[in-house]
Amino acid sequence: MAVVPQEAINRFGALMEGVDEPMKRTFKNHVYLLPFVHYPSDPFILQNIHQGYPHESLIRFLKAREGDVAKAYKMLCDCLKWRVENNIDGILAKPIVPVNLYRDIRDTQLIGLSGYSNEGLPVYAVGVGMSTLDRASVHYYIQSHIQMNEYRDRVVLPAATKKYGKLVSKCIKVLDMTGLKLSALNYIKLMTTISSIDDLNYPEKTLTYYIVNAPYIFSACWKVVKPLLHERTRRKINVLSGCGQDELLKVASLPCSFFLRRCH
Known part of the structure; x- marks a missing residue:
């Protein structure tokens, strides 16, 4: 899928307003919000997925699901749950030892x-x-x-x-x-x-x-x-x-x- 419609990105952003608090804790503020894109009113965006570019991350998940907003939303939510359940945000602080x-x-x-x-x-x-x-x-x-x-x-x-x-x-x-x-x-x-x-x-x-x-x-x-x-x-x-x-x-x-x- 080469181009993701802006309307799909906006709908996806709106759906992300409903993510649970445990998933929001893997988000961060102070991100670079792009104009004309609807993002969650709570300015927390996934910390280690988007690196300050939430717009690009929404597009990635939409492309992975051929532009289907509902499927992309489920995919991203499943990803966030996986990160929370496996403490992926802290995995770099968990060295392989000895x-x-x-x-x-x-x-x-x-x-x-x-x-x-x-x-x-x-x-x-x-x-x-x-x-x-x-x-x-x-x-x-x-x-x-x-x-x-x-x-x-x-x-x-x-x-x-x-x-x-x-x-x-x-x-x-x-x-x-x-x-x-x-x-x-x-x-x-x-x-x-x-x-x-x-x-x-x-x-x-x-x-x-x-x-x-x-x-x-x-x-x-x-x-x-x-x-x-x-x-x-x-x-x-x-x-x-x-x-x-x-x-x-x-x-x-x-x-x-x-x-x-x-x-x-």
Whole structure:
């Protein structure tokens, strides 16, 4: 859905007036309200979802539900309940300990900020093929993933917004399939859970997924994974030839080391 009607945004904003107090406590004031948009009379807007841009957040949830206001409202309310029930606002203050466990997770769940696109969007490299996800329980890998999402939304995206002088609310992900094995399907349940968390609670946060270094077994794995992904996620996936250097350099400024590790 390319354009969200203003009338739908206004109706959505009006519905948000009725959210419960526990959810409002995850909101904050002093936000940047945009003209001609109806917002709750109580000036509390979700603290860690919109980062001062409630208009953009309403649009994200509307796009995730094809402009259906009632469905978008339910989706956002469910998201707020999830945040309250799981204390997501406080998750960055809950480190994974001991430190050896944290290091094991980071060594087997490979993701890192690698640069920025020409439009200022953060570019994350995800080592899908080399991520074994086998040194901790599912709980800790999910916690780690949510923490990375929250750090992106609270720190990385606001910093990019300030740096580039415009709202930066999305990122780009480069999924490196180097080392991919059929055994990766052993973790399909975990990957599906993580994908579901992103779809339901962090909608429209990734502009494009670029897949690089896809080995011959990628097609077999893709046949299993593809049906589990939401259609709007599948539409964002772009499989590049080889390491994708030529295509990626057209859209992003990435260091030489990024390609040295991926292009052979």
